[in-house]
Amino acid sequence: MKVRVTVNGTTAWMEGQSIEYILEQCGYPVESVILLKDGSVVPEDDVSDNDAIELLPVASGG
Incomplete structure (x- = not known):
């Protein structure tokens, strides 16, 4: 599986056997x-x- 992942405005193509991986x-x-x-x-x-x-x-907190 190959997906384009965006985290905090940064995007990269990631590859792995599962989304969990x-x-x-x-x-x-x-x-x-x-x-x-x-x-x-x-x-x-x-x-x-x-x-x-x-x-x-x-995020959690109080």
Whole structure:
């Protein structure tokens, strides 16, 4: 699978066997980000080869 990943305004093509693997290569576990495809939130299994996704890190605090 090859996808175009944007994080904090920086875009790169990433390649891996799964979206989980690609996210780990970016330094994010799946449960710590929200995936956007075409501006909509999508589950990780809705990402296909050659998609463009944006990663929004989940922040918590008080």
